[in-house]
Amino acid sequence: MKKYKLTQNSIEIDNRTLYQIRAFKDFGFVKKGDLGGFIESENNLNHDGNCWISGNAKVYGNVWVSENAQIYENARAYGKAEVYGNARVSGNAWVYGNVRVFGNAHVYGNAHVYENAHVYEYAWVSGNARVSGNVSVYGNTHIFENAHVYGDARLGNVPVNFDCDFDPYKTLKEILNCSEILPVLSGLNENLDKLISTILTKTGT
DSSP: OOOOEEEEEEEEEEEEEEEEEEESSHHHHHHHHOOOEEESSSSOOSSSSSEEEEOOOOOOOTTTTTTEEEETTTTTTTTEEEEEEOEETTTTTOSSSEEEOOOOOEEEEEEEETTTTTEOOTTOOOTTTTOOOTOOOETTOOOEEOOEEEETTTTESSOEESSSOOHHHHHHHOOOOOOOTHHHHSSOHHHHHHHHHHHHHHHHO
């Protein structure tokens, strides 16, 4: 049984027509008759599970929202993004491209997650943060304020809070030149060890 329908309330965005949704039945915190956010078609939001789009949120393109995921407030998802599990996208956050947000991850504030980035487990991306490229953010990692994480970085259980661009290869190359810091980093994290090994190989350090 379908849990929502498209209403006649519509808006135009990026040369696409999006329709406000209305719940057909009670599920999760949603009550029958509740108005939700805006989607382009039923291909954007699964009828199964407790997933929902609410507030002024907009979802379009080939985005797929499923399971118990929530997109709300003024958030936007487009392109081929997938949002599932217990994931949340809220505030003025945008997720787009081939992004996957899942698990218990939360993207909010003015954050943008795009290209091929993955945010999952209990990771948070907020503030004015930007996460792009092939980045994976997971564990209990928090990326916030004006942080910009890109390239092939993999961040797990690390709080990132800084006002600059973050290129892991460039940064680690500089760190590896400091003989006092390298021994402290070694053995802390398996992925960090792999990254250090890659830097050593590429730079010949």
